[in-house]
Amino acid sequence: MEIISWNIDWSYNSKSEDPDRIIKNEEKVIIAKDILETFEPKPDILSLLEAGISKSPDIKGYKKICLDRKYMYDGYKNGIVVYVKNDYEVEVCQEVLKEIKDNVIACFFSVKIQKGKLSFNCLFVWVTTKTKQEQNEAYGYKRFNGILNSGKFKKTLEFINGNINDVIVIGDFNLVSNHKDDLEKQRKWEQIKGDFEKLGLQWVENYKNTFYSVTNDHCFLSKILIEKSVLSVRNNKVNKTVSDHNIINIKIKSSL
16 A cells, blocks of 8 residues: 655745735645656555645546635635545544544544455544644644543544554644754654554654654554555655655555
């Protein structure tokens, strides 16, 4: 199984004089077609983050599911777009999504993916701020600490419990794993990493930067999956589409 996660960069600038900036941002999602038709091997799953929903193309051989942020910010046209090969069954876990929406956090997309007797609980992640003030804070830590420790996400914790399920948590965590000069932020990463481990999930180790000089795009897997996994970091450009994030690519060896 090949899984790609890429934050394709919304690049919204309210001060821009370009009247078509939102349309241009929305259209960046069409890069899905190039990825799914030209990458070898072809990904089984592609998760595009910060992606415009309305312009997301239908692609032969793949199912498409989307989560936008309208429940959190009225009028926002971006979120997470996921493509899954047709030979997999796909089901959005509505109980988890209800908890996410009730607690007004974005974006966490809970999807169950099955093929034959194998079943994977996937949480596709693009952690966003609740307020402009949060942009300079460790809001990735706040979101995950809330999910893991507030007691408000019972169904979510059941869904991502790697002790009882095959689980994949992947995406832009906005939580940096390689702080060199900020011991408090590094402590927060280590805490969240430890909280995931208590749920039977392990970090797929990666020491390459994924966002400028830091690593904040991650993957956590349940034990049976991590033993068969390899993570690679691709560059931040596909054809003419350039992002501020690099692509992360997970390969999970299996009998599929």
